[in-house]
Amino acid sequence: MSATVLDMSMSLDGFIAGPNETPDHGLGDGGTRLHEWVFEGSGSGPGDARPTGVNGRVFAEVMATGAVVAGRGTVEPAGYWRGDHHDGVPIFILGRGEPPAEIGGWPLITFVDDVATAMRRAKEAAGGKDVLVHGAGVARLALAAGVLDELELHVIPVLFGGGRRLFDGLPAEQIELERTRVLEGEGGVTHVHYRVRR
């Protein structure tokens, strides 16, 4: 059974980007600190990142998902991943308004204006695999709508003090979670997995 899984790296104080974020500077000041674990062990750039050990196992799970759901705020700074997040899986982008002209050449990308529809279509398209969910805005909408199944957070051993928070603007009501896994990754990264109780 396919699950929608929010996958985010965050600082211990809950930030997913540093201060002074702009469209050209999507992770904010110092925000790349949160993603070092993905590149450690590869000795090279983002294009061929292959972490090893525990981090490698977690990274491989992310790459084994069958579809992606992300918000426009996440994909625009990332250049729409040039149309392919990983292995040619379908990508559903939550966003209002006209899609940008350049996505015409990227057949894997579908724009959807409603979070429940995005999650449903991504599950259908994932071929029984999990759906990778990216972005704070999508997480907020999906939690509020009750369509987020799980969370996989990579907690980085750093305090940011400022920037953009993962959890901000959620409805002020308690959402109970079930902790399903904790993995102690290399470099002090802690991978925690939760299932949303409904």
Next chain:
Amino acid sequence: MSATVLDMSMSLDGFIAGPNETPDHGLGDGGTRLHEWVFEGSGSGPGDARPTGVNGRVFAEVMATGAVVAGRGTVEPAGYWRGDHHDGVPIFILGRGEPPAEIGGWPLITFVDDVATAMRRAKEAAGGKDVLVHGAGVARLALAAGVLDELELHVIPVLFGGGRRLFDGLPAEQIELERTRVLEGEGGVTHVHYRVRR
């Protein structure tokens, strides 16, 4: 060697109290959810709480500290713990202005108006044991002043969506941490321990 250890229970989204906090309602709406782990297993009230298992081991460590540092905002709603946090250890309260009259009868309590002094005096008084640090305000000041040594966070499997955050108003500069321990407590509580790198 005595260490100053911030000890806090927080929701996965970083809250240490629910919304609508007042002096008479210090944990805010639903905030007691964060402290259930301390009382589970005891079958009774706060006075004789004795968690068992992993949670019990962590709780015992807290109770083995040799001094306490807390902010006025933490101790006032708690009625100054009637003058004794645990086992008669000295208590240093960070706060400006006149101490309230009733503390005259509580010899364990000392008011201090500077966080570095509070930490230094607590370490001296702790008899070689660690110092228990409580409260978001004290944490913020101690981190900014470089006088917090370690953090022990009890991460509760719940999203609050609102309330008071543990990490708020820190200087926007990265503080690197070393993860020293992760324990999977009962009830989905994850106890994470970090050392502040300086």
